[in-house]
Each structure stands twice: as C-alpha cells, then as structure tokens.
Amino acid sequence: MSDEIQQHVDKAYAYAKTFCDEGHVADYIPALAEVDPLKFGMAVALPNGDYCCAGDGDEAFSIQSVSKVFTLALALKCLDDTIWDAVGREPSGSSFNSIVQLETECGKPRNPLINAGAIATTDRLINGGSAEDVVAQILTFMQQRAADPTVYIDDRVATSEAGSGARNRSLAHFMSAFGNLKHPVETSLSAYFCQCALAMSCRQLARAGLFLAFGGKDPVSGERVISAEHCRQINAVMLACGHYDNSGEFAFRVGMPGKSGVGGGILTIAPGRGAIAVWSPGLNQAGTSFVGSIALEHFTRAIGWSIFE
Numbered sequence: 001m002s003d004e005i006q007q008h009v010d011k012a013y014a015y016a017k018t019f020c021d022e023g024h025v026a027d028y029i030p031a032l033a034e035v036d037p038l039k040f041g042m043a044v045a046l047p048n049g050d051y052c053c054a055g056d057g058d059e060a061f062s063i064q065s066v067s068k069v070f071t072l073a074l075a076l077k078c079l080d081d082t083i084w085d086a087v088g089r090e091p092s093g094s095s096f097n098s099i100v101q102l103e104t105e106c107g108k109p110r111n112p113l114i115n116a117g118a119i120a121t122t123d124r125l126i127n128g129g130s131a132e133d134v135v136a137q138i139l140t141f142m143q144q145r146a147a148d149p150t151v152y153i154d155d156r157v158a159t160s161e162a163g164s165g166a167r168n169r170s171l172a173h174f175m176s177a178f179g180n181l182k183h184p185v186e187t188s189l190s191a192y193f194c195q196c197a198l199a200m201s202c203r204q205l206a207r208a209g210l211f212l213a214f215g216g217k218d219p220v221s222g223e224r225v226i227s228a229e230h231c232r233q234i235n236a237v238m239l240a241c242g243h244y245d246n247s248g249e250f251a252f253r254v255g256m257p258g259k260s261g262v263g264g265g266i267l268t269i270a271p272g273r274g275a276i277a278v279w280s281p282g283l284n285q286a287g288t289s290f291v292g293s294i295a296l297e298h299f300t301r302a303i304g305w306s307i308f309e
C-alpha cells in the first residue's frame, strides 16, 4: 500500500513542481522573506508508522498558522467547550488578519483559525499562568505528536514577527477592549508569536496531524490525544475555515480538512487514511501555498482521498 501511495506522492510532486516559480513569499514577516521560494516538500504519514516523502520533505520550515490547529486541540483538551465562549466557528470570508468583523461582533473572532481567533485561543490556554509555560506546553505537545524531540521554536522568526506585528497587536488590543482577552496583550501575543515560529518538516507535521485522521487517537502509539467529538469539531472547523477567504476554493479543489500557514506549509487530514503535509513558500492571495495546493489537489484526485469521494 505505501508503495502505491509513494507513487502518487512522486507524481503529484513532479506535476506541482513545474509551478514552483509562481506565488509570492510572505514578506510582512522579515524572516520569512529570506526563505528560498523554490523549496518544495511533501510527506504523507500513515497509521502503520510509514511515511511517503518527496523533495524537501525533511527540511524544517516555519509552520506559522498551521500551529493554530494544534493550539485549538490543546484548548479543547484542557478547557473543553468553554473555548467557544472566546471564539466562534463560522468561516470569516475575510483575510487572515482582518479587523472588520471584530467591531460588529463585539470582539469575538469568527473562528479559531483566523489570527484574532488564534490569539484569543492561546490567551485562554494561558489560563492565568505565564506565556513561557504555555509555549513550553505547546512545544512539548508538538514534539509528542510528531514523535520527535527535535521539533523546535525558531526564536529568530518569533522575534522577527514580534518586531513587525502591529496588525496582530491591533487585533489583540481590539479584543482586549471588548474584554475578550484574559491576559495583557503582550503576554498573549508573545505566546502566539512563538507558536507560529514552530519549525517542523513535512514529515514531522504530517505525523503530528495523524491523530486528527483517526478520531483523536494516535494510530501509531495508540494514545488517545483528544476525544472523538473534539476531533470531529476540529476537522469541521478546518474544512470550513482553514484557508481564510480561500477556504471554499480549497474544499472545492482538494476536498479535505486543511490548514495553511504563511510559511508555505499546509496540513491536510484524510480521515481514516492518513495526514499529508506540503511545503512551498510561494503563496496565493489568501496566504495558502500556491504549489502546495496544486500538489494536494493532484494527489487527492489520483488517490481518491477526498472526504467527498
């Protein structure tokens, strides 16, 4: 079975690579602007512990907003349904860092996968403790999920984003004004910037997402990570909201729950089958990897892993 999947990975990789000079690297975070735009990797993690990889699938990159899926999982695990007091679960139809809905909706972000929603989620996760403690908790969670202690937070990327994060500061202050942040703005933001600066390879990211394809249970270790109900909720939110104002298009073309990051990574979940991660830094207008989405579309069509098959 993994030989057949590897062939599909190789074909999708070869096809998508021809588009590698399209898309634009995120440059509003200076450290991301330095990344080679021609990088391209892909990895599929399977429930028997096997992997199918291609290209730069073992090179660490900045996972950015893909981290929001994992902080949502942690928030549901630690705080249960109370997290939905802080964030909604409707698609925003707006860009990742939009502020407009926050005013009319009284500081409650539409969902946990837009920037405002992720900042509010991380704020709740701090839960009266320190930003450092929650960052350590997130890092440990990611190392465990990836089954790899080498997963790390790239301090240079975190510092670069903190130094250019006026937009996220605006979102955080706005939510704070409505009473929807429980900690000082800089405390919540410092944890948020660190989670976005997690550095992982496609192989590690796909492995980390595997529990979401198996009802909240890690199929390799057998560990129950989150409840089946929370797993269903996360996949639903990923499908509807994982790509900001490009979520409908991604669902239409790829047909799997997924989450993009402006570092060029995308994690997608094929329930009951596996988890797929791609990385190519050139982005489309909504901040989703241009080549990555082409590779995923090609792969899922060929192998029949769309949830609508």
Ligand code: GLU
Binding pocket: 063, 064, 065, 066, 096, 097, 115, 161, 168, 196, 260, 261, 262, 263, 287
């Ligand atoms: N750290 C990025 C930001 O807050 C994340 C955005 C993304 O990856 O989509 O702008």
